[in-house]
Amino acid sequence: MEHPVDRRDSRLVLSHIIFAYIAMLLGGIAGLLQGLVRGGMIELPAGIGYYQLLTAHGVLMALVFTTFFIIGFLYSTAVKTLGGKLLPVARNLGWLGFIHMAFGTLLATVMILLNKATVLYTFYAPMQASPFFYVALVFIVVGSWMSGFGLFYQYKVWRREHKGKLSPLLAFMAIVTMLLWQIATIGVALEVLLQLIPWSFGWVETVNVMLSRTLFWYFGHPLVYFWLLPAYMCWYVMIPKIIGGKIFSDALARLSFILFLLFSIPVGFHHQLMEPGISPFWKYLQVVLTFMVVIPSLMTAFSLFATFEISGREKGGRGLFGWWKLLPWKDVRFFAPFVGMLVFIPAGAGGLINASNQMNAVVHNTLWVTGHFHLTVATSVALTFFGITYWLVPAMSGRTLTARMNKLGIIQTILWAIGMFFMSGSMHTVGLFGSPRRTAYTTYGDHPDAVLWMPYHVAMAIGGTILFIAVLLMIYNLFALMRTPQGYTEYPIAEVTEHAESTPPLLERWGVWISLVVVLILLAYTVPVMEMLQHDVPGSKGFVTW
C-alpha cells in the first residue's frame, strides 16, 4: 500500500512525538520518586535532592513534553490540511526548531542534574541558577519560534494560492495556537534575555524581582492555553469524525479560538494575587479578564455535547439520553479524549476558584493548586494527547491501529484516571487543609495540623505509583504502535454539518485580532509595569539557596 504521508514530513512529526514521550518518561520517574518521598516511604540516596527532582519533573513535563508534542501535532495538521505536504522552507524551519529545542532540553537537563539549577520550572529570581540554564531556556523558546514561523509560512503560501477561500478549520486553529505561543513567549524571553542572563553572568548586579515575576506570569498563563488549544482541536475537529458525526459549527469553533487568543494573555496577575507591589485594582481588572475565557469554554462545551447528541440520534438513539449509549466507548481514539473532557469539568471549576481574587488566599501555593493542574494539563490535555497518539503515530508511519493496541490504550486510560483520582483528589483535599505545594517530606516539628496531612500524602504516593505504571504502559504503547502491521490509518478530520451557516471572513482578519490582543495587553499591563519600573527599590542580588 502506498505510503500516505511524505516520509520526510512524517519523520519530522514522529521525531517530535518520540522526543516528547522520552521527556515524559524521565519526568515520570522524577514524579514517582517525589511522590514516594513526600509520602514518607523512601529517602533519596545521597546526592539527589527532592527539589532537583521537582525541577526536572516540572521542566520535562510542563515545558518539554507539551511543547514537543504540540509542535509535532501542529505540523501534522499542516501536512494534512495545507497542501498535502510541507513546503521545503516549512520543513527546514521545523527541523531547525527541533534541533534548537532538543539542544536546549539537553543543556537544561544537564544543569538540573548537576544541581546548578534547582530553581523549579518557574525559576523565580532572586534564586539564581547557572547562566547556562537560562541559555538553555532561550534555545527552547527560540527553537519553538522557528517551528512557529515554519507553520506560518506554510499557511501564508496556502492562502496566497487559495485567494478568497476560507482556510481549513484545523489549520486556522493551529495558527491561533502558535500565534498565542509567540505572543506569550515574548514575556519570558524579555525576562530571560534582559534580566536573568545579564544578572546570572554577573554583567549587572541586581534584578527587579517583581518585574521578573510579572514577565514570567505574562507568559505562564497563556502557556496553559497553549497546552489546552491543541486538545480543543482534537475535541472540535477529530472527535466528531471518530464518532461518525459532523462539526456543529465552523464559525463558532473559530470564534471560540479567537476569544481564547484575546483573553488568555492579559491575565497573569491572577497568579500573583497574594503578592505585594501590585494594586488591588489592577489585580481585579485582570481577574475580570481571566473570567472572560468562561465564554468560549461554555461555547465549546455546548458544541461538543451537541455533536455527541446529534450523532447519537442519527444512529438511532432515542429518549433523552439514548444517544449516550451509542457513543464508541470501546474506541480509544474517542475514549481517552472523552475522559479528558469529563475531567475538564471539575478541573475548570477548580480554576474558577483559584482565580477568584480574595478567595485565592484559601488555596494559594497549597497542594490544591498542584491537584488542579494535574487535572487540567496532566489529565484533560495529557489523555487527549494520548488519544491522538493512537492514530497519529500509525497514520504517520503507514501502519494500522490494531485491536490489541486499542485495548491497551483503553487500559492505559483507565489506569491513568484511577491514579489521578487518588493523587489529585488527595492533593485537592489536603490543599484545603493548608498543606503547601513544592515542599519535601516534613511534619513541621510534628505540629498536629501537619501530622494530619500525612495520610493524604500517602494516598498521593499511591496514586502517583499507579500513574507511573500508566506512564510505562504509554511508552510501551508508543513503541508498539510503530511496529504494528503496515497499512492505512485514518487521520480523522470531520466535516462541518450542512445545517451550519457560513463563516464570516472577519474571523480570519489577523490584523484585527492581533491589534485587539495588543490593546488588551497594554490596557492590563502598562500602568502596573510602569509602577514596577519606577519603584525606588534597589534590586536583588542573586542567591543560591539549595
Added chain:
Amino acid sequence: MHIHKLEKIWLTFGIAMLIVFLVVLGVATFSMGMAPPSHSHAIDPEQIENTPPFDEPGLKQVGENEYEAVMIAYTFGYKPNDLTVPVGATVHFKVTSPDVVHGFAIPNTNVNMMIVPGEVNHITYTFDEAGEYLVLCNEYCGGGHEFMRTVITVQ
C-alpha cells in the same frame, strides 16, 4: 453570525452568572475590605536590619488586644520565632525578606501571602480561638524550605 437558540439560552445564562459572580468579587474587594494583600511598601532588602520597623522585629501592642507583628522571613525561618498573643488578639503582620521569595501562610486561616524581597507585605488576622498556629513557608525557597516554620501561640 447565527447562533442556535438553545446555545443562546445557555450562553445568556452563563454570562449572566459570570457577571453576578464578578460583581460579588468586586464589591467584596473594594467596599468590604477583602482585597488580597497588595501593599506597595518598598524597602532595601540589604538594609532591612537598619530600616524601621525591621531593626526591631517582634510584637508591639498598638491598641486594646491589638498588636503589630514585625517579622523577617529568611532562609529558612522567621524572626522572631515563636510569638505568643492573647485569645481574641488582632494582629497586623508586616513581613519582608532579606533574601529570596518566601511564603507566609497559617493553615486553617485566610492568612496567606507572598514575601518578596524589596517589598513589605501586610495582612491582619484576629485569633479568636486558643491554640498553636503553625506558620509555614509555602513558596519554594531552597534546600531547607520544608524546615521553614514558626508557631504563634494563642492563649
